[in-house]
Amino acid sequence: MKAIIAKQPGGPEVLELVDVDQPVTQEGEVKIRIKAFGLNKAESYYRSGNYGTFVPDQALGIEAVGEIIDDPSGEFRIGQKVATAMGGMMFTRHGGYAEYITVNASNVVAIDSEISNEQLAALPEAYLTVWGALDKNLQIAHGESLLVRGATSSVGMAAVAYAKARGLTVIATTRNPASVDKLKSIGAGHVVIDDGNIHEKVTAIIPEGVNNALEVVGAATLKDTLKSTRQWGQVVVIGLLGGAPVLESFNLMSDLPNTVKLSFFSSGLLGSEALPLNESPLNWVAEQVENGSMPNITAKIFNAEDIQEAHRLLDNGTANGKIVVMF
Structure with missing residues (x-):
């Protein structure tokens, strides 16, 4: 063969x-x-x-x-x-x-x-990963909000489309303004241009922060993604687009907001x-x-x-x- x-x-x-x-x-x-x-x-x-x-x-x-x-x-x-x-x-x-x-x-x-x-x-790897992260880790529900950090990746796009089909309000991020229309066409209700510091842009859309966040970029943007999440909200990390999976100087007391849950999903499961x-x-x-x-x-x-x-x-x-x- x-x-x-x-x-x-x-x-x-x-x-x-x-x-x-x-x-x-x-x-x-x-x-x-x-x-x-x-x-x-x-x-x-x-x-x-x-x-x-x-x-x-x-x-x-x-x-x-x-x-x-x-x-x-x-x-x-x-x-x-x-x-x-x-x-x-x-x-x-x-x-x-x-x-x-x-x-x-x-x-x-x-x-x-x-x-x-x-x-x-x-479909397989992208949507099966999204299923594991959104349904199993985050246990998303109709009417909630979801931030997709790194939405122009294939798994990010799958997350936007899947969450929209499940009845969530989706905020998608991209570094490229040319991708805004594409992300809206597949289900994003809002698109934020990602300069590495977006939590104020997210809370301008949803003042209390999002219910859920899908971190596709990884360690490079995780602290800021956590700041975009409301109390009792949750973040799941699935990607490493931003480089090595190392959290430099991450302080659990100060960088993980009170009551926000952080988890990781690997498609190896x-x-x-x-x-x-x-x-x-x-x-x-x-x-x-x-x-x-x-x-x-x-x-x-x-x-x-x-x-x-x-x-x-x-x-x-x-x-x-x-x-x-x-x-």
Whole structure:
């Protein structure tokens, strides 16, 4: 089969499309013929040797979409359209940058809609992460408010769209004024230009502060995000767009506002006993995107042969949505 691997860490130029052996389905696994996959910052960090233990000659990728071609358990029908994410992909087994992969059945979601593979490939990692962070960590409710810090990332855009569909008032941030209209079109009620210090802008919109905040940027803006949150509000950190996950001189007494809850969500939990994907709303999201009720966040589509170009776009961070690669 064809797979995209790197023999050593480095820039996009280390990625190669090569022939490798197909994986063999083990107990508890299914085999998927991959049709498309989305790109994630985690894959850029991994490719560069800055995330996890680098494994040469193992296909990259933490998500993919395609169809079932083998399921010893019989849980999924052959030919079933599915999406998958995490479950050791890229780290302990071939990831989604391959024609065929075997994955744990618990990390697979059956998709019933007629959504295209190009659109579906933009959804799994972004929306499953948003589901975990918003529904499990924050336990959002209709009528509440949500600040999305770093909203032009693919997961940020997914959060805006998902929260709007769930009946929340969304404040989205971006550093680029050119992104304002885009964010409003996908569900943001308000867009704040982020100069690193936005809490006064947020409280000018909602004087008491937001109920909930999704921190996609990370440590660089966390203190300011906490200041944007009301008493008894909550913040969940999911991203590292702002660099290393290190809180310099963070004082729990002075920097964590009284009664505000702070938590972290990692998509590594997806598919575990604590967060089985059969409980996720991904099939519903796919239906909403297909019928136009929720926006398509696909920004750019590449073929597998153009993976180096796709990763250059991923690295420079200007896609304004999800980068999708077709296999």
